[in-house]
Amino acid sequence: MKKLMILLVAVLVLGACSKEENNGKLKVYTTVFPFKSMTEQIGGNHIEVESIYPNGIDIHTYEPTQKDALEIAKGDMFVYSSDELDPVAAKIAKTVKNKEVLPVAAGLEESQLLDHHHDHDHEHEHEHSESAQDPHVWLDPVMNKTFAQQIKNRLIKLDPENKNEYEANYQKLAKDIDEIDKQMKDITKNPKRDTVYISHESIGYLANRYHFKEVGVSGMNNDEPSQQEIVSMINDIRELKPPYILYEQNIPSKITDIIKEKTDTQALNFHNMSVLTEEDSQNRNVSYQSLMKKNIETLNKALNE
Template sequence: MKNTSIIFTIILMIAVFMGGCNKNSSVPPEKQIKENTSKTLKVYTTIFPIEDFTKKIGGKYVDVKSVYPAGADAHTFEPTLKAMMDIADADLFIYNGAGLEMFIDKAEKTLANEKVEMVEASKGIELLRGHDHNHGDHEHEHGEDHTDGHAHENGDEEHGHEATEDEHDGHNHGHEDGHNHEAGHEEHGHEDHTEDKHDHGHEEGTEEYDHHDHGHHHHDQDPHVWLDPIHAIKMAENIKDALSEALPSAKDEFDKNFQNLKEELEQLDVDLRDTIDSAEHKELLVSHASYGYWQHRYGIHQISIAGLSPENEPSQKHLQSIIETTKEHGIHYIIYDQIPSTKVVKVVQKETGTKPVTLHNLEYLTEDDIKNKEDYFSIMNKNIETLKTVLGK
């Protein structure tokens, strides 16, 4: 009797085990694999802000890596063959666009038949049109015309460009300086144009807003849109939409994370505006024309040594004009990016007696940035502190 009981117990255990196996085996193996792998998206990015925003929005549902190593020049970087193979196997490749990444045109052709979805983060943003700084004499007096051979005929006497509705709608922070920013940042893909009323002269490194034709990659436009928090919101929104399309089951989480990021960017916009509005002067002597969008939105006046790319160095005539203008305005600081300064920048620094300081353009992280676990906001807040120093209080 005892043996019969033992045998019955063993048979019952086997039956339960087999029943469980049969239940699991009712799901096709390929579906099980798909369910296990679809919960994490493999994403490659270019510049640091895109990498950071994707991580913040995607959370636990994304595995994000930048193709840029520490210290890479975003304007001239070319990915290795291995990097291109890794991108081809990813779910998404998110890049800035606007002519920043010179390898994108070639990459689009190479990856056309691969599974990876290419996402342009700057899509829908009105870009400032740039010039290369390799010619012409630039006058920096407010209200004076440039003599660099670029005619501004769009009817904006004070800027040489039109401002877009994307620049102004939805951002009223209570200022009386001609910026009418209404509460909320709900729409960022505007097409209508309104006039911008800054009295800060023309852009150095930018001329006017131009429509972003996404069928082509324009290399004559200012790509540094991520430094403007309002444009950064649009970039984040594009990233959120791409993640939601790739993984609809996590859409609610992506929406929630995007809203949190958007609020932080809106606060950063307020902090930048307050800092620049209260400054003693608005002139910045910069090594590289990264700050055209700050100039357009907040009214700083960048005097740039190199053009939109650090490779675009000034002519001798332009160089002399920069030195004279710097002395005329009594500028005490020269602003470097996080990249090593060029010889021509050092010449300007020596001739003007200015003190070198750093503004981080966020195109990439340095080894120290990585070690210190910096993110977009920690770097931008440091930039604000630097602006308080160089613009005075």
């Protein structure tokens, strides 16, 4: 982390990359994929958006390089969750403070945030900064609607000429998000079972919003379970007999594999949307909505089949 701070000092002296230098488009950097996808949809042809994360990484242990930090500093806007939920992005935000920095979750009430409650025996801690609260706010559609509104407002501030287009694009996105919320309510209305097992604690906000329980093999910062916790989870699954366990696109699955084999459960894919896979990024139509549609099918199976 010290190394990151030293590398970022250089960024402070950099000037902005103007719209003229970017073919008249605003250059926006974001952290997780839903922020990128929503920004792209609202901004349309007037902006260029890039996530700071490479495909397939585990964001809980990611540290940007000096080159990454310098690139982000050249952009017109940086979108992330909040300083508390994303300590690494907070450090980047400090270095680009002469630009538009948008921590979309900064206005959430303390009561809306979920605490980090996974009690693992840590033999060692990452040097990496971890959030004390569940960082996965971008999976909650109700929160995402407010995040999208903030992105829209900030784009209008930066580029008032295209206000009408940003407003229209936002309304279209908001309608899609409302539909996702409705579908989530539908599949959780009278579920056959109330617990979903998943490779790491990423769906706490969905579980909280739609009244089911999540049990993660690893903690929300992807900290590994103790031997005792693994045995306890195997016993619980054998007793409750859920047919499925959810696997995420960027979370190592060795321990989840062991639990799946010992309990005779089947694997289902769930996309936590923190980052895309290489395969996802080949699909030009991939969006927050398209990934969430698949996630709803997965959760419906896990809760109702």
